[in-house]
Amino acid sequence: MSEQTGKQMSKEEKDARFEAELLPVLDPLYNFAYRLTLDEDDANDLVQETYLKAYRFFDYFEQGTNAKAWLFRILKNSFINEFRKKSKQPAKVDYSEVEGYYNSDDVEGEGGVATTTDLRTESVQDLIGDEVASALNALPVDFRTVIILCDLEGFTYEEMAKILDIPIGTVRSRLHRARNSLKEKLENYAKSMGYNNS
Amino acid sequence: MESKFTEAYQKTSEEGHESDCDKTAHLLDLIIDGEASAEEQSFFTTHIEDCAPCFESHQKQKLLKNLVSGHLKRVIVPESLALSIKARIQETA
């Protein structure tokens, strides 16, 4: 019995291990692909391609290491190498991308300012979500990427540096610029919601 | 009085000449992302207790992060996707 070394596994064992370790990342991975491509079919293709590549290199994947970061890195490379070339338009902005959504339920409750009473109703929550999505989708893809990785997926700067193949200093400065531009895009909206007191 | 030269110099060389507010501003992202060291964290916390503008920028930056983490809706993965991944993997030698 050799559970540790991947190489002598039967195909059945390998497939089972692959599914157990990597398929749980499907949801965040698909969401990342969708936020990059802004298209459900493209996201679908990109994710499938990512898993097939991961399968080909699965023997080199060490059990217990960061499967999520590994898959995100493969997906981001596929996106840069193939999808970016294919789609000539910079970023399709689809404001009606509302179908089949649910709210993420791990809202950090420390947003102080955001928790005034009328922000609690569901329809207002939806409006905010739509507005954030529009603003985010309007950002250049590099900016969108760091915000998704950091704020939505909770990767550390070090993980982001590995996923994106850039130094941590570049992660920091890119994230900073990305946030400034997101802030700008959300500013008018924020004013209308009474957030902005500057 | 500072000359324009000094001002420009301070902008380019960021070591040593930073005011506490500048330093706090540079730490903002590290703080909200949980990447600051204990020392940076305590400097930051102490400073915003006394400095209203920095306190406010911290609130705003946290709010921005929470807008994304708390309000951006996730797309639902099509049911067929996991199945087609499994199928394609099984075909692979």
Ligand SMILES: [Zn+2]
């Ligand atoms: Zn200050």
